[in-house]
Amino acid sequence: MNACPVHLLRGKLRRASLRPTRQRIALGWLLFGKGDRHVTAETLYEEAVAMKVPVSLATVYNTLHQFTQAGLLNEIAVDGSRTYFDTNITPHHHFLIEETNSLVDIPKGEVAVSGLPQAPEGTEIARVDVIVRIKRTAVAAR
Template structure:
C-alpha cells in the first residue's frame, strides 16, 4: 500500500515507523528503522544520501554509504520519499511526497519547498504512445541580487 498525500510521520514513535514500513511493503530492519527515524523524525526535509550518512555516523548508527543509498531508493520505490535530481549530479530525497515544486538556493545548494500552489504548469507536451506523465518537477533557482 502506498501512502497518499502529505504523510511525513513527523515526530513518529518507533512503533509507528515500523508499521509504516510494513504498510509500504518493507521489512522494518534495524537499519531501515534507524534511517527512517533520522529521515522522518525531523518533519519535512530534503536530504542527500551523503548528508544522511553523516547524520547516521553522528548518531552512531553502524551503516555504510552504499546501504544508505539502497535504503533511500527502497523508501522511494515504496512511496515514502520523493527523489529529486538536480543537474544530474546531485540527488535529494524529499520526505514530503505530495505534489509540489522547489526553490534551489544556488549559494548553499539548499532545496526549499515552494509554498502552496505557487506554480501553474501548462502546455505540457504530447507523450509517446503507451506512456503517461508520472509527475512534473519544477526547480526554480535563486541567487542573491548583485
C-alpha cells in the same frame, strides 16, 4: 512522528511492504522524525555516522531508493549530478538555493505548469518537477 516514532515508523514501513530492519528503522527515524525535509544520501550518511548508526554509504543509497520505490520519498534530480530525497511526497515544486545547494518547498499553488507535450504512446506523465534556482542579490549579501 511525535508520540512514539519507532512504533509509528515500523507501521509506516510495514504498510509500504518493507521489512522494518534495524538499519531501515534507524535511517527512517533520521529521515521522518524531523518533519518534511530534503536530504542527499551523503548528508543522511553523515547524520547516521554522527548518531553512531552502523551503516555504509551504500546501505544509505539502497535504503533511500527502497523508500522511494515504496512511495515514502520523492527523488529529485538536480543537474544530473546531485539527487535529493524529499520526505514530502505531495505534489509540489522547489527553490534551489545556489549558495548552499539546498532545496526549499515552493508553497502549493504558486507554480502553474501548462502546455505539457503529449506523452509518447504507451507512456504517461508521472510527475512534473519545477526547480527554480535562486541566489542572494547583491543588496541582500551586504
